[in-house]
Amino acid sequence: MNTFRTLHRSILVLFAVVVLAIVTLVHFSISKIVAEQSRAQQQSLSPAVSLIVEQLLKPLHTSEALGHSTELVTLMEGDEVDEAAIFKTLNRLEREFGLSFFIASENAKRQFNSDGTTIDLIEGEVSWYFKYRDGPQDAVADIGKWEDTHFYIDLKVFDEDGRFLGFFGVGKSLRSFINVFDSYKEQYGYDFLFVDEKGDIMLSSDPSLVASYSDFTNLSELPWYASLPITVQDEQALNNKLVTIDQKDFLIAEVKLNQFGWTVFLLSPLEDRQTEISQAFIFSVVTLLVVVFSLFLLIYNLLYYFRRDMQPDLIVRHANRLPDRTNLELIYQSLLKEQRSISVILISVDDFGHIIDAHGRNAGDDVLDKVVAYLSDHLREQDVLGRWSSEEFIVLLPQTGPHEAFDTAQNLRHGIATLTPLSESPQLQLTASLGVSFTATTRSMNEVTAHAEDALYQAKRDGHNLVRMQLIE
Structure with missing residues (x-):
């Protein structure tokens, strides 16, 4: 009788161990799948963040650092600007940083570019200057120079008394962005959309969506975007939304660029993500099956042991x-x-x-x-x-x-x-x-x-x- 009680207790303990092991492994499997999904999400975002820092934030920080320099304020604060000195400074900056620079002088009502050209700032003809001058932002991102479309960061410059002196800016040709985007798309497989508050696409890895002669493509013009619920479109809340483009599924991730008032939408092919997560799921399931099978083998062998090798002083039924x-x-x-x-x-x-x-x-x-x-x-x-x-x-x-x-x-x-x-x-x-x-x-x-x-x-x-x-x- 004592033997059977011991056997009964052992079976109950083993059953509890099996249940606990299954619950633990299911929790582990779910956690691993979630972790793998997060890892895949982070893995897809990391290169995008690096690209944003390198291509957008670095020029912004460069222009901010230079825009507060005493040399630049001195060039812009006089009643009469020294054009030769301005061109000399801009040309030196272009050589040092590999970017296009400009100074738009409020006193001279003229824009000086590092390539040696100038543009008269006439209201009605150069709309960007007067629009941003009267706006609240101290730093503005814009697209311009349509014969060779550039991305510009315009930074307001003030003297020590707070008087507005004009704009100092840095520009990059969109051709350089497209080349970088192509490289990232080939390596990581996803597309970029840089969108302002109005939904206009400012930059994109798809050349057909890049602005041309002040004609911007709006998100609402994209078929996949138009198929989303109206509430999603109104709020531009696309994070973790699943969309179908050319019969392929893409998962969207968002990165906010508060410095420019933009949102970066990262379109990641779901097929690659599914492959990574499926591998993690299969590994978890195989681990679960192996552990459960091992536990049942243990139970079987213990039962066999109790049946064959009972102590001679214990009571048995045969x-x-x-x-x-x-x-x-x-x-x-x-x-x-x-x-x-x-x-x-x-x-x-x-x-x-x-x-x-x-x-x-x-x-x-x-x-x-x-x-x-x-x-x-x-x-x-x-x-x-x-x-x-x-x-x-x-x-x-x-x-x-x-x-x-x-x-x-x-x-x-x-x-x-x-x-x-x-x-x-x-x-x-x-x-x-x-x-x-x-x-x-x-x-x-x-x-x-x-x-x-x-x-x-x-x-x-x-x-x-x-x-x-x-x-x-």
Whole structure:
């Protein structure tokens, strides 16, 4: 009985371990998929951020640093500007930084470019100057010079008294942007859209969307954008939106460029993202299956161990697995040494030879197993059940007096007599005879069992299905 309780507890513990392992691995799998998705998102954004810093923010920071220099303020604050000095400075800056520079002087109402050209700032003809001069922004990003379209960063310049002196700016040809975008698209597979607050596309990796002669393409003109819900279009909230362009799925990520009031939309091909995430998911599932399979193998082997390698002093359900006389002798000595007193019950199935003759050896084995199963379920944990002979069993009852042992024997006798018949032999009624003995001093097992055998044979002589007791004088 103790063995089966141990086995039952072990199965429950293993079941709990399996459930916990599955829950943990499912959580791990979901976390890994989310992490892989985040990693893929970050991996796609990192080059884009590098491009934005290199191509847009670096020119902005360059113009801001130069726009606050004393040299530049000195060139622009006089009532009469020194054109030669201005061109010399702009030409030197172009050589040093590899960018186009300009100064738009408020006093001279003229724009000086680093390529040596000038433009008169006449209201109505040069609209950008007067629009941005009266605007609140100190730094403005714009597209201009349509014969060779440039991206410009215009920075307002003030003297130390806060008087507006004009604009200092830096420009880059859109051809250089397109070349860089092509390189990034070939390497990473995604497209860029730089969009202002009105939805006009200022820069793009698609050359067909780049502004030409002040004609900007608006987001609303793009078929995939027009298919989005109106609320999404109104707010230009495209982050993590899935769109289909030319029968291919793209996932959109947003990067805000607050310095210019722009939003960068990064269109990442979903097929590449799905491949990366699918690989992570497959790895997680395989790991889950391997762990679960390993746990079930562990359970199977533990069950096999309990079935094959039980301790001989533990109770089992099969008669041929009970401890034999040799093992019982060791158990008896150990119990007597520890407990100081012990009762012995010998149990014999009545008419067992007749049962075999009438119903066969298999029926006889079934009878023994049925009796062992009953005895195992109705003994205490400290009691020991063993095989004494072909149709006889022995029960060792430690710390049990003779009268208590006799009562136990009567209960076992009654229980065996009321067992349900074998399904193959419904007419077979089982009974057993029992003999009881007891010792409270150090005696050999043979001496105690000899008295129990005498009591057992007396029960058989008196008519079977009886309990008799013989104590040692």
